[in-house]
Amino acid sequence: MALWITDSDPIELRPNATDDDLQAIIRAVYRQVLGNAHVMESERLASAESYFKNGDITVRGFVRAVAQSDRYRALFFDNSYAYRYIELNFKHLLGRAPQDQTEIAEHVQLYSSQGYEAEIDSYLNSEEYQLNFGENIVPYYRGGATIVGGKNVGFNRTFTLMRGYATSDGGTPAKLISDVAGNLPTKIKSLTCGSGAASNRGKRFRIAITKASFGPRVTQSNTTFEVAYSQLSQKIQNIQKTGGKILSITEVA
16 A cells, blocks of 8 residues: 555546546545545435536536535534644645645634635635636645645645545544644654554655756756655655655555
């Protein structure tokens, strides 16, 4: 099993989609927005699904309906502290972790002053959402490639939140509160499954990066590294310190 989820293949609504295609998108939205929580038949949003299948709302509209539903609110708002709730909104709706305390504080203030729906809308109406997902792509975890305008410190934070489709986001405390509040680096931790540890220590990972060279002219060069798990965190830090941008991180052994 991988240490984290690398970038997914985007699931997109295309012209002339079949009923099977539409059902696949509906399932993908539930899985992404509800953080892998099981959805019983009685909890499905029948009206929103119908609007989507009839073309009355886009994928983004259906994402909005799920994120503003009583189910989402019960799972992630009613039983969570503000930091965890906002942390999960970033994960579910933008496919990344919050980058710094400023982002967290902005959303805490927004929720406090304008309420639940305005907080959800702020992600879905953002330029970042539109640039990455538009109207017809299901949001997905953007953990394995550099995010335009993002900070390199966001890699480890995003990886900390993305623990695989075998895990659910419900009922867990905030994972990044200390690191984000203190502007500290986030350490990569090995993944555990069930009662036994699924150790990554014997595995190797390939890191693809791009780096600018400055001379008579500025050039970009791509490089790859293969490192053991024990070297992974330090290698990422070294790349960040020397100005490299990570394109992807994949498990090779």
